[in-house]
Amino acid sequence: MGEQLAFYFDQKHCTGCSTCQIACKDKYDLQTIASFRKVYEIAGGTFKKSGLAWEPQVYAFWISVSCNHCEKPTCIKSCPTGALQKREKDGIVMIDKQKCIGCKQCIKSCPYGAIQLNPQTKQAMKCDFCLDRLAAGKNPACVDACPMRVLDYGILPSLQEQYGDIRSTPGLPDAAITKPALIITPHRDALTVSGAKKI
Template sequence: MSRQMAFYVEQKHCTGCNTCQIACKDKNNLSRGERFRQVHAYEGGSFTVENKVIEHNIYAYWVSVSCNHCINPHCVTVCPSGAIDKRAEDGLVLIDSERCTGCRRCLAACPYQAPQFDVTTCKMKKCDFCQDLLKEGKVPVCISACPMRVLGYGELKELQKKYGYANWVKGLPDTTELKPAWVLTPHRDAIDLRKD
Protein backbone atom coordinates (compact mmCIF):
# COMPACT_ATOMS: atom_id res chain seq x y z
CA MET A 1 0.00 0.00 0.00
CA SER A 2 1.49 3.31 -1.06
CA ARG A 3 -0.40 5.44 1.48
CA GLN A 4 -3.24 5.24 3.96
CA MET A 5 -5.86 7.99 4.02
CA ALA A 6 -7.42 8.70 7.41
CA PHE A 7 -9.80 10.94 9.30
CA TYR A 8 -8.83 13.20 12.17
CA VAL A 9 -11.17 14.14 15.04
CA GLU A 10 -10.31 16.85 17.55
CA GLN A 11 -12.71 15.34 20.04
CA LYS A 12 -11.94 17.77 22.83
CA HIS A 13 -13.78 20.57 20.99
CA CYS A 14 -16.67 18.58 19.50
CA THR A 15 -20.02 19.88 20.77
CA GLY A 16 -22.11 16.93 19.54
CA CYS A 17 -24.14 19.12 17.18
CA ASN A 18 -24.52 16.26 14.62
CA THR A 19 -23.92 18.58 11.65
CA CYS A 20 -21.33 16.17 10.18
CA GLN A 21 -23.81 13.29 10.48
CA ILE A 22 -26.64 15.28 8.88
CA ALA A 23 -24.45 16.60 6.03
CA CYS A 24 -23.25 13.07 5.23
CA LYS A 25 -26.79 11.70 5.34
CA ASP A 26 -28.00 14.49 3.04
CA LYS A 27 -25.12 14.19 0.53
CA ASN A 28 -25.54 10.43 0.25
CA ASN A 29 -29.36 10.58 0.21
CA LEU A 30 -29.54 7.99 2.97
CA SER A 31 -32.81 6.43 4.07
CA ARG A 32 -34.22 6.60 7.57
CA GLY A 33 -31.93 4.77 9.97
CA GLU A 34 -28.92 4.78 7.62
CA ARG A 35 -25.90 6.74 8.85
CA PHE A 36 -22.42 6.63 7.35
CA ARG A 37 -21.18 8.97 10.09
CA GLN A 38 -22.50 8.69 13.63
CA VAL A 39 -22.03 11.04 16.56
CA HIS A 40 -21.99 9.20 19.88
CA ALA A 41 -22.47 10.86 23.26
CA TYR A 42 -20.80 9.59 26.42
CA GLU A 43 -21.55 10.90 29.86
CA GLY A 44 -21.06 9.77 33.41
CA GLY A 45 -19.50 10.51 36.76
CA SER A 46 -20.95 11.28 40.15
CA PHE A 47 -21.30 14.01 42.75
CA THR A 48 -21.11 14.17 46.51
CA VAL A 49 -22.52 16.56 49.10
CA GLU A 50 -20.28 17.28 52.05
CA ASN A 51 -20.85 20.12 54.54
CA LYS A 52 -23.50 21.59 52.24
CA VAL A 53 -20.97 21.78 49.40
CA ILE A 54 -21.64 19.88 46.20
CA GLU A 55 -18.55 18.44 44.61
CA HIS A 56 -19.01 16.92 41.20
CA ASN A 57 -17.01 14.68 38.98
CA ILE A 58 -19.30 14.55 35.97
CA TYR A 59 -18.40 14.58 32.30
CA ALA A 60 -19.87 14.54 28.81
CA TYR A 61 -18.13 14.21 25.48
CA TRP A 62 -18.95 13.24 21.92
CA VAL A 63 -17.13 11.37 19.21
CA SER A 64 -17.88 11.50 15.50
CA VAL A 65 -17.25 8.10 13.91
CA SER A 66 -17.52 6.77 10.38
CA CYS A 67 -15.78 3.94 8.58
CA ASN A 68 -12.20 4.15 9.76
CA HIS A 69 -10.80 2.34 6.71
CA CYS A 70 -8.91 0.01 9.06
CA ILE A 71 -5.46 -1.37 8.32
CA ASN A 72 -6.76 -4.91 9.04
CA PRO A 73 -10.49 -4.60 8.22
CA HIS A 74 -12.61 -7.58 9.30
CA CYS A 75 -15.35 -6.55 6.86
CA VAL A 76 -13.04 -7.46 3.96
CA THR A 77 -12.22 -10.92 5.30
CA VAL A 78 -15.81 -11.91 6.12
CA CYS A 79 -17.37 -10.83 2.81
CA PRO A 80 -18.26 -14.07 0.95
CA SER A 81 -18.62 -12.39 -2.46
CA GLY A 82 -15.39 -10.38 -2.34
CA ALA A 83 -17.41 -7.17 -2.71
CA ILE A 84 -15.37 -5.30 -0.09
CA ASP A 85 -11.79 -4.43 -0.88
CA LYS A 86 -9.01 -2.36 0.67
CA ARG A 87 -7.71 -0.23 -2.18
CA ALA A 88 -3.93 -0.35 -2.54
CA GLU A 89 -3.30 3.23 -3.65
CA ASP A 90 -4.92 4.98 -0.68
CA GLY A 91 -5.97 2.30 1.83
CA LEU A 92 -9.67 3.06 1.53
CA VAL A 93 -12.08 0.21 2.21
CA LEU A 94 -14.76 0.25 -0.51
CA ILE A 95 -17.82 -1.80 -1.42
CA ASP A 96 -18.47 -2.90 -5.00
CA SER A 97 -22.27 -2.75 -5.20
CA GLU A 98 -22.32 -5.02 -8.27
CA ARG A 99 -20.75 -7.86 -6.28
CA CYS A 100 -22.50 -7.23 -2.95
CA THR A 101 -25.18 -9.78 -2.04
CA GLY A 102 -26.48 -7.84 0.98
CA CYS A 103 -25.71 -10.67 3.42
CA ARG A 104 -24.76 -8.16 6.18
CA ARG A 105 -21.75 -10.12 7.40
CA CYS A 106 -19.66 -6.96 7.10
CA LEU A 107 -22.04 -5.14 9.42
CA ALA A 108 -21.78 -7.91 12.00
CA ALA A 109 -17.97 -7.86 11.76
CA CYS A 110 -17.56 -4.08 12.09
CA PRO A 111 -17.36 -2.81 15.69
CA TYR A 112 -18.19 0.70 14.43
CA GLN A 113 -21.31 -0.47 12.56
CA ALA A 114 -19.98 1.41 9.52
CA PRO A 115 -21.58 -0.68 6.72
CA GLN A 116 -25.26 0.14 6.30
CA PHE A 117 -27.97 -1.98 4.67
CA ASP A 118 -29.89 -0.19 1.91
CA VAL A 119 -33.45 -1.52 2.02
CA THR A 120 -34.12 -0.17 -1.46
CA THR A 121 -31.30 -2.03 -3.22
CA CYS A 122 -30.79 -4.82 -0.63
CA LYS A 123 -27.06 -4.04 -0.77
CA MET A 124 -24.53 -2.81 1.75
CA LYS A 125 -23.00 0.65 1.48
CA LYS A 126 -20.83 2.88 3.64
CA CYS A 127 -18.56 5.90 3.78
CA ASP A 128 -16.36 6.06 0.68
CA PHE A 129 -14.44 9.13 1.91
CA CYS A 130 -16.48 11.29 -0.51
CA GLN A 131 -14.38 10.17 -3.45
CA ASP A 132 -16.44 12.28 -5.85
CA LEU A 133 -15.58 15.44 -3.90
CA LEU A 134 -11.91 14.50 -3.55
CA LYS A 135 -11.65 14.12 -7.35
CA GLU A 136 -12.94 17.71 -7.65
CA GLY A 137 -10.30 18.92 -5.19
CA LYS A 138 -12.86 19.35 -2.40
CA VAL A 139 -12.91 17.91 1.11
CA PRO A 140 -15.31 15.24 2.40
CA VAL A 141 -18.70 16.77 3.26
CA CYS A 142 -18.53 15.87 6.97
CA ILE A 143 -15.36 17.93 7.28
CA SER A 144 -16.59 20.99 5.39
CA ALA A 145 -19.89 20.95 7.31
CA CYS A 146 -18.40 20.91 10.82
CA PRO A 147 -19.04 24.35 12.39
CA MET A 148 -16.35 23.77 15.05
CA ARG A 149 -13.75 22.60 12.47
CA VAL A 150 -12.88 19.57 14.58
CA LEU A 151 -12.78 17.11 11.66
CA GLY A 152 -9.93 16.70 9.20
CA TYR A 153 -8.33 14.19 6.90
CA GLY A 154 -5.02 13.32 5.30
CA GLU A 155 -2.41 10.60 5.11
CA LEU A 156 -2.34 8.59 8.34
CA LYS A 157 1.42 9.00 8.89
CA GLU A 158 1.17 12.78 8.48
CA LEU A 159 -1.79 13.01 10.87
CA GLN A 160 0.05 10.87 13.43
CA LYS A 161 3.14 13.06 13.10
CA LYS A 162 1.06 16.16 13.72
CA TYR A 163 -1.47 14.94 16.32
CA GLY A 164 -0.10 11.74 17.85
CA TYR A 165 -1.27 8.13 17.76
CA ALA A 166 -4.48 8.12 19.79
CA ASN A 167 -7.24 6.18 18.00
CA TRP A 168 -9.29 4.92 20.95
CA VAL A 169 -11.13 6.61 23.81
CA LYS A 170 -13.39 5.43 26.62
CA GLY A 171 -16.72 4.33 25.21
CA LEU A 172 -15.49 3.04 21.85
CA PRO A 173 -15.07 -0.67 21.12
CA ASP A 174 -11.58 -2.11 21.47
CA THR A 175 -10.25 -2.24 17.91
CA THR A 176 -6.56 -2.84 18.53
CA GLU A 177 -6.53 -5.80 16.14
CA LEU A 178 -8.22 -3.84 13.32
CA LYS A 179 -5.85 -0.86 13.55
CA PRO A 180 -8.37 1.85 12.60
CA ALA A 181 -6.92 4.49 10.29
CA TRP A 182 -7.94 7.58 12.22
CA VAL A 183 -6.38 9.91 14.75
CA LEU A 184 -8.05 11.56 17.73
CA THR A 185 -7.17 14.44 19.99
CA PRO A 186 -9.17 13.14 22.95
CA HIS A 187 -11.42 15.07 25.29
CA ARG A 188 -9.80 15.24 28.74
CA ASP A 189 -12.41 12.85 30.18
CA ALA A 190 -12.08 10.35 27.34
CA ILE A 191 -8.37 9.63 27.57
CA ASP A 192 -7.30 6.03 27.14
CA LEU A 193 -6.75 4.65 30.62
CA ARG A 194 -6.04 1.08 29.52
CA LYS A 195 -2.80 -0.43 30.75
CA ASP A 196 -0.36 -1.59 28.07
Template sequence: MSRYHLAQDTRKCIGCHACEVQCKANKKLPQGPRLCQIVEVGPKMISGLPRTSFVFMLCFHCENPWCVAACPTGAMQQRASDGIVFVEHDLCVGCKTCIAACPWGAPQWQPELGKVVKCDYCKDRIDQGLKPACVTTCTTQCLEFGEGQAMTEKKRKRHAEAVTTFENGSF
Protein backbone atom coordinates (compact mmCIF):
# COMPACT_ATOMS: atom_id res chain seq x y z
CA MET A 1 0.00 0.00 0.00
CA SER A 2 1.16 3.51 -0.70
CA ARG A 3 2.87 5.28 2.15
CA TYR A 4 0.87 8.33 1.15
CA HIS A 5 -2.81 9.08 1.13
CA LEU A 6 -4.82 11.82 -0.50
CA ALA A 7 -8.08 12.57 1.28
CA GLN A 8 -11.01 14.83 0.55
CA ASP A 9 -13.32 16.61 2.98
CA THR A 10 -16.51 16.40 0.91
CA ARG A 11 -18.19 19.01 3.11
CA LYS A 12 -15.77 21.64 1.77
CA CYS A 13 -15.71 20.70 -1.93
CA ILE A 14 -17.69 23.04 -4.20
CA GLY A 15 -17.07 21.07 -7.41
CA CYS A 16 -15.00 23.81 -9.07
CA HIS A 17 -12.77 21.25 -10.87
CA ALA A 18 -9.62 23.32 -10.18
CA CYS A 19 -7.89 20.10 -9.14
CA GLU A 20 -8.64 18.48 -12.51
CA VAL A 21 -7.47 21.54 -14.44
CA GLN A 22 -4.24 21.81 -12.44
CA CYS A 23 -3.55 18.08 -12.88
CA LYS A 24 -3.95 18.37 -16.65
CA ALA A 25 -1.74 21.47 -16.75
CA ASN A 26 0.94 19.88 -14.57
CA LYS A 27 1.02 16.68 -16.64
CA LYS A 28 0.51 18.54 -19.96
CA LEU A 29 -2.50 16.37 -20.80
CA PRO A 30 -4.83 17.08 -23.72
CA GLN A 31 -8.59 16.87 -23.57
CA GLY A 32 -9.61 13.30 -22.77
CA PRO A 33 -7.63 11.58 -20.03
CA ARG A 34 -8.52 12.69 -16.51
CA LEU A 35 -6.10 11.43 -13.87
CA CYS A 36 -8.29 12.80 -11.12
CA GLN A 37 -11.99 13.51 -11.39
CA ILE A 38 -14.71 15.29 -9.48
CA VAL A 39 -17.83 13.13 -9.55
CA GLU A 40 -21.12 14.90 -8.82
CA VAL A 41 -23.50 13.00 -6.53
CA GLY A 42 -27.06 14.25 -6.39
CA PRO A 43 -28.91 16.40 -6.07
CA LYS A 44 -30.80 14.60 -3.36
CA MET A 45 -33.14 15.91 -0.70
CA ILE A 46 -31.65 16.27 2.79
CA SER A 47 -33.81 17.80 5.51
CA GLY A 48 -36.16 19.08 2.83
CA LEU A 49 -33.42 20.84 0.85
CA PRO A 50 -31.73 19.72 -2.37
CA ARG A 51 -28.06 18.91 -1.80
CA THR A 52 -25.29 17.96 -4.17
CA SER A 53 -21.93 16.60 -3.10
CA PHE A 54 -18.73 16.16 -5.02
CA VAL A 55 -16.41 13.17 -4.68
CA PHE A 56 -12.75 13.37 -5.69
CA MET A 57 -11.64 10.19 -7.48
CA LEU A 58 -8.10 9.21 -8.36
CA CYS A 59 -5.82 6.16 -8.31
CA PHE A 60 -5.83 4.34 -4.97
CA HIS A 61 -2.21 3.18 -5.35
CA CYS A 62 -3.25 -0.31 -4.22
CA GLU A 63 -1.06 -2.54 -2.10
CA ASN A 64 -1.15 -5.26 -4.78
CA PRO A 65 -2.15 -3.29 -7.90
CA TRP A 66 -3.85 -5.34 -10.57
CA CYS A 67 -2.65 -2.92 -13.24
CA VAL A 68 0.99 -3.68 -12.37
CA ALA A 69 0.38 -7.44 -12.38
CA ALA A 70 -1.43 -7.25 -15.74
CA CYS A 71 1.17 -5.17 -17.59
CA PRO A 72 3.09 -7.45 -19.98
CA THR A 73 6.03 -5.05 -20.50
CA GLY A 74 6.68 -3.87 -16.95
CA ALA A 75 5.65 -0.31 -17.85
CA MET A 76 3.17 -0.17 -14.99
CA GLN A 77 5.32 -0.13 -11.86
CA GLN A 78 5.12 0.38 -8.12
CA ARG A 79 7.90 2.19 -6.27
CA ALA A 80 9.29 0.03 -3.48
CA SER A 81 10.16 3.08 -1.37
CA ASP A 82 6.64 4.44 -1.02
CA GLY A 83 4.19 2.27 -2.99
CA ILE A 84 3.33 4.88 -5.61
CA VAL A 85 2.02 3.22 -8.79
CA PHE A 86 3.17 4.88 -12.03
CA VAL A 87 3.70 4.30 -15.75
CA GLU A 88 7.21 4.11 -17.19
CA HIS A 89 6.28 5.55 -20.59
CA ASP A 90 9.38 4.28 -22.38
CA LEU A 91 8.20 0.71 -21.71
CA CYS A 92 4.50 1.21 -22.49
CA VAL A 93 3.41 -0.31 -25.81
CA GLY A 94 -0.20 0.86 -25.54
CA CYS A 95 -1.80 -2.56 -25.14
CA LYS A 96 -4.33 -1.18 -22.59
CA THR A 97 -4.16 -4.33 -20.43
CA CYS A 98 -3.70 -2.20 -17.32
CA ILE A 99 -6.85 -0.24 -18.16
CA ALA A 100 -8.85 -3.46 -18.35
CA ALA A 101 -7.30 -4.78 -15.12
CA CYS A 102 -8.05 -1.75 -12.92
CA PRO A 103 -11.53 -1.90 -11.37
CA TRP A 104 -11.37 1.85 -10.57
CA GLY A 105 -10.58 3.16 -14.05
CA ALA A 106 -7.38 4.88 -12.88
CA PRO A 107 -5.21 4.18 -15.95
CA GLN A 108 -6.40 6.35 -18.83
CA TRP A 109 -5.72 6.18 -22.55
CA GLN A 110 -3.87 9.10 -24.15
CA PRO A 111 -4.41 8.71 -27.90
CA GLU A 112 -1.87 11.41 -28.86
CA LEU A 113 0.89 9.35 -27.25
CA GLY A 114 -0.62 5.95 -27.96
CA LYS A 115 0.13 5.14 -24.33
CA VAL A 116 -1.47 4.92 -20.92
CA VAL A 117 -1.26 7.67 -18.30
CA LYS A 118 -2.37 7.62 -14.67
CA CYS A 119 -2.15 9.52 -11.41
CA ASP A 120 1.25 9.10 -9.78
CA TYR A 121 0.58 11.56 -6.93
CA CYS A 122 2.91 13.91 -8.89
CA LYS A 123 5.86 11.80 -7.72
CA ASP A 124 8.30 14.31 -9.18
CA ARG A 125 6.83 16.96 -6.86
CA ILE A 126 6.79 14.60 -3.85
CA ASP A 127 10.46 13.82 -4.45
CA GLN A 128 11.10 17.57 -4.12
CA GLY A 129 9.14 17.76 -0.85
CA LEU A 130 6.09 19.32 -2.51
CA LYS A 131 2.44 18.23 -2.51
CA PRO A 132 0.60 16.95 -5.59
CA ALA A 133 -0.55 19.68 -7.97
CA CYS A 134 -4.24 19.00 -7.35
CA VAL A 135 -3.81 19.59 -3.60
CA THR A 136 -1.91 22.85 -3.99
CA THR A 137 -4.58 24.42 -6.20
CA CYS A 138 -7.70 23.32 -4.29
CA THR A 139 -9.64 26.55 -3.71
CA THR A 140 -11.38 25.34 -0.54
CA GLN A 141 -8.49 23.25 0.82
CA CYS A 142 -10.74 20.19 0.85
CA LEU A 143 -7.88 18.02 -0.44
CA GLU A 144 -5.21 16.91 2.00
CA PHE A 145 -2.09 14.88 1.29
CA GLY A 146 0.22 13.16 3.73
CA GLU A 147 1.48 9.97 5.32
CA GLY A 148 -1.17 7.24 5.39
CA GLN A 149 -1.59 6.81 9.15
CA ALA A 150 -1.71 10.56 9.83
CA MET A 151 -4.33 11.04 7.13
CA THR A 152 -6.43 8.18 8.52
CA GLU A 153 -6.35 9.77 11.97
CA LYS A 154 -7.40 13.15 10.56
CA LYS A 155 -10.32 11.51 8.76
CA ARG A 156 -11.44 9.66 11.90
CA LYS A 157 -11.26 12.85 13.96
CA ARG A 158 -13.23 14.83 11.36
CA HIS A 159 -15.90 12.10 11.26
CA ALA A 160 -16.13 11.92 15.06
CA GLU A 161 -16.53 15.69 15.28
CA ALA A 162 -19.26 15.66 12.64
CA VAL A 163 -21.17 12.87 14.41
CA THR A 164 -20.83 14.58 17.80
CA THR A 165 -22.01 17.92 16.37
CA PHE A 166 -24.99 16.23 14.67
CA GLU A 167 -25.99 14.34 17.84
CA ASN A 168 -25.87 17.56 19.89
CA GLY A 169 -28.28 19.23 17.48
CA SER A 170 -25.81 21.78 16.20
CA PHE A 171 -25.54 20.34 12.71
Protein backbone atom coordinates (compact mmCIF):
# COMPACT_ATOMS: atom_id res chain seq x y z
CA MET A 1 0.00 0.00 0.00
CA GLY A 2 1.23 3.47 -0.87
CA GLU A 3 0.60 6.61 1.15
CA GLN A 4 -2.94 6.58 2.55
CA LEU A 5 -4.76 9.85 1.89
CA ALA A 6 -7.00 11.05 4.70
CA PHE A 7 -9.33 13.89 5.58
CA TYR A 8 -8.77 16.19 8.56
CA PHE A 9 -11.70 17.80 10.38
CA ASP A 10 -11.28 20.55 12.98
CA GLN A 11 -14.58 20.01 14.76
CA LYS A 12 -14.03 22.69 17.39
CA HIS A 13 -14.28 25.46 14.80
CA CYS A 14 -17.03 24.01 12.57
CA THR A 15 -20.16 26.19 12.52
CA GLY A 16 -22.38 23.66 10.75
CA CYS A 17 -22.93 25.94 7.74
CA SER A 18 -23.02 22.97 5.30
CA THR A 19 -21.00 24.84 2.65
CA CYS A 20 -18.81 21.74 2.23
CA GLN A 21 -21.89 19.62 1.55
CA ILE A 22 -23.27 22.11 -0.96
CA ALA A 23 -19.93 22.42 -2.77
CA CYS A 24 -19.74 18.65 -3.11
CA LYS A 25 -23.29 18.42 -4.44
CA ASP A 26 -22.53 21.21 -6.90
CA LYS A 27 -19.31 19.62 -8.15
CA TYR A 28 -20.96 16.27 -8.82
CA ASP A 29 -24.32 17.77 -9.89
CA LEU A 30 -26.07 15.63 -7.29
CA GLN A 31 -29.07 17.95 -6.90
CA THR A 32 -31.51 16.10 -4.64
CA ILE A 33 -30.45 12.53 -5.33
CA ALA A 34 -27.56 12.22 -2.86
CA SER A 35 -24.93 13.91 -0.73
CA PHE A 36 -21.41 12.56 -0.73
CA ARG A 37 -20.52 14.78 2.24
CA LYS A 38 -23.01 15.36 5.02
CA VAL A 39 -23.10 17.71 8.01
CA TYR A 40 -24.79 16.53 11.20
CA GLU A 41 -25.65 18.43 14.34
CA ILE A 42 -24.95 16.72 17.65
CA ALA A 43 -26.90 18.33 20.49
CA GLY A 44 -28.26 17.45 23.88
CA GLY A 45 -27.96 18.05 27.58
CA THR A 46 -30.22 19.28 30.30
CA PHE A 47 -30.74 22.02 32.88
CA LYS A 48 -29.69 21.62 36.50
CA LYS A 49 -31.43 23.43 39.35
CA SER A 50 -29.10 25.55 41.45
CA GLY A 51 -30.94 27.37 44.23
CA LEU A 52 -33.63 29.45 42.57
CA ALA A 53 -31.94 29.31 39.16
CA TRP A 54 -31.57 26.71 36.44
CA GLU A 55 -28.09 26.24 35.02
CA PRO A 56 -27.81 25.09 31.41
CA GLN A 57 -25.73 21.97 30.88
CA VAL A 58 -26.29 21.70 27.16
CA TYR A 59 -24.02 21.12 24.20
CA ALA A 60 -24.07 21.40 20.42
CA PHE A 61 -21.43 20.71 17.81
CA TRP A 62 -21.25 19.43 14.25
CA ILE A 63 -19.78 16.59 12.25
CA SER A 64 -18.79 16.89 8.59
CA VAL A 65 -18.24 13.46 7.13
CA SER A 66 -17.97 11.77 3.75
CA CYS A 67 -16.52 8.44 2.65
CA ASN A 68 -13.53 7.98 4.95
CA HIS A 69 -11.62 5.71 2.54
CA CYS A 70 -11.14 3.44 5.52
CA GLU A 71 -8.10 1.30 6.18
CA LYS A 72 -10.43 -1.66 6.85
CA PRO A 73 -13.44 -0.86 4.62
CA THR A 74 -16.49 -3.01 5.32
CA CYS A 75 -17.94 -2.02 1.94
CA ILE A 76 -15.22 -3.88 0.06
CA LYS A 77 -15.77 -7.04 2.09
CA SER A 78 -19.52 -6.94 1.49
CA CYS A 79 -19.40 -6.40 -2.29
CA PRO A 80 -20.15 -9.69 -4.11
CA THR A 81 -18.75 -8.56 -7.48
CA GLY A 82 -15.51 -6.84 -6.45
CA ALA A 83 -16.84 -3.49 -7.68
CA LEU A 84 -15.34 -1.72 -4.66
CA GLN A 85 -11.56 -1.60 -4.54
CA LYS A 86 -8.97 0.26 -2.48
CA ARG A 87 -6.32 1.90 -4.65
CA GLU A 88 -2.80 0.74 -3.87
CA LYS A 89 -1.07 4.09 -4.32
CA ASP A 90 -3.25 6.28 -2.10
CA GLY A 91 -5.85 4.12 -0.34
CA ILE A 92 -8.82 5.81 -2.01
CA VAL A 93 -11.83 3.47 -2.17
CA MET A 94 -13.34 3.44 -5.65
CA ILE A 95 -16.44 1.93 -7.28
CA ASP A 96 -16.05 0.18 -10.64
CA LYS A 97 -19.28 0.99 -12.46
CA GLN A 98 -18.67 -1.86 -14.87
CA LYS A 99 -18.94 -4.33 -11.99
CA CYS A 100 -21.56 -2.70 -9.74
CA ILE A 101 -24.91 -4.52 -9.92
CA GLY A 102 -26.75 -2.25 -7.48
CA CYS A 103 -27.27 -4.94 -4.85
CA LYS A 104 -26.92 -2.39 -2.01
CA GLN A 105 -24.71 -4.62 0.14
CA CYS A 106 -22.05 -1.91 0.37
CA ILE A 107 -24.70 0.64 1.36
CA LYS A 108 -25.90 -1.60 4.18
CA SER A 109 -22.41 -2.36 5.43
CA CYS A 110 -21.01 1.19 5.59
CA PRO A 111 -21.39 2.48 9.16
CA TYR A 112 -21.06 6.09 7.96
CA GLY A 113 -23.87 6.02 5.39
CA ALA A 114 -21.32 7.23 2.85
CA ILE A 115 -22.50 5.07 -0.06
CA GLN A 116 -25.80 5.78 -1.75
CA LEU A 117 -27.78 4.35 -4.64
CA ASN A 118 -28.08 6.46 -7.75
CA PRO A 119 -31.84 6.32 -8.52
CA GLN A 120 -31.15 6.80 -12.23
CA THR A 121 -28.38 4.27 -12.83
CA LYS A 122 -29.36 1.95 -9.94
CA GLN A 123 -25.67 1.73 -9.01
CA ALA A 124 -23.75 2.66 -5.88
CA MET A 125 -22.00 6.02 -5.74
CA LYS A 126 -19.91 7.93 -3.22
CA CYS A 127 -17.06 10.38 -2.62
CA ASP A 128 -13.98 9.67 -4.75
CA PHE A 129 -11.82 12.26 -2.95
CA CYS A 130 -12.25 14.56 -5.97
CA LEU A 131 -9.70 12.56 -7.93
CA ASP A 132 -9.97 14.84 -10.94
CA ARG A 133 -9.13 17.86 -8.80
CA LEU A 134 -6.24 16.07 -7.10
CA ALA A 135 -4.84 15.15 -10.53
CA ALA A 136 -4.97 18.83 -11.47
CA GLY A 137 -3.10 19.81 -8.30
CA LYS A 138 -6.21 21.16 -6.58
CA ASN A 139 -7.83 20.42 -3.23
CA PRO A 140 -11.06 18.45 -2.88
CA ALA A 141 -14.07 20.74 -3.42
CA CYS A 142 -15.22 20.45 0.19
CA VAL A 143 -11.81 21.55 1.50
CA ASP A 144 -11.67 24.65 -0.69
CA ALA A 145 -15.29 25.60 0.03
CA CYS A 146 -15.13 25.67 3.84
CA PRO A 147 -15.22 29.31 5.01
CA MET A 148 -13.84 28.36 8.44
CA ARG A 149 -11.02 26.22 6.97
CA VAL A 150 -11.91 23.30 9.23
CA LEU A 151 -11.45 20.71 6.47
CA ASP A 152 -8.12 19.60 5.07
CA TYR A 153 -6.51 16.48 3.74
CA GLY A 154 -3.09 14.90 3.50
CA ILE A 155 -1.11 11.74 4.04
CA LEU A 156 -2.50 9.92 7.08
CA PRO A 157 0.77 9.55 9.05
CA SER A 158 1.53 13.26 8.53
CA LEU A 159 -1.92 14.25 9.80
CA GLN A 160 -1.52 11.94 12.79
CA GLU A 161 1.84 13.50 13.62
CA GLN A 162 0.41 17.01 13.37
CA TYR A 163 -3.03 16.54 14.97
CA GLY A 164 -2.98 13.25 16.88
CA ASP A 165 -4.98 10.11 16.11
CA ILE A 166 -8.57 10.80 17.16
CA ARG A 167 -10.78 9.26 14.47
CA SER A 168 -14.20 9.32 16.08
CA THR A 169 -16.34 11.58 18.27
CA PRO A 170 -19.86 11.21 19.69
CA GLY A 171 -22.28 10.72 16.79
CA LEU A 172 -19.79 8.68 14.74
CA PRO A 173 -19.26 4.90 14.78
CA ASP A 174 -16.41 3.39 16.77
CA ALA A 175 -13.27 3.93 14.69
CA ALA A 176 -12.12 0.37 15.44
CA ILE A 177 -14.80 -0.97 13.08
CA THR A 178 -13.23 0.33 9.85
CA LYS A 179 -10.20 2.43 10.87
CA PRO A 180 -11.36 5.51 8.92
CA ALA A 181 -8.75 7.65 7.17
CA LEU A 182 -10.07 10.62 9.12
CA ILE A 183 -8.33 12.67 11.79
CA ILE A 184 -10.42 14.89 14.07
CA THR A 185 -9.64 17.72 16.45
CA PRO A 186 -12.73 17.35 18.65
CA HIS A 187 -15.01 20.07 19.95
CA ARG A 188 -14.54 20.53 23.71
CA ASP A 189 -18.03 19.13 24.38
CA ALA A 190 -17.33 16.07 22.23
CA LEU A 191 -14.67 15.09 24.76
CA THR A 192 -17.13 15.00 27.65
CA VAL A 193 -20.53 13.81 26.37
CA SER A 194 -21.61 10.21 25.91
CA GLY A 195 -24.58 8.71 24.16
CA ALA A 196 -24.90 11.68 21.80
CA LYS A 197 -26.90 11.12 18.64
CA LYS A 198 -27.08 12.79 15.26
CA ILE A 199 -29.96 15.18 14.60
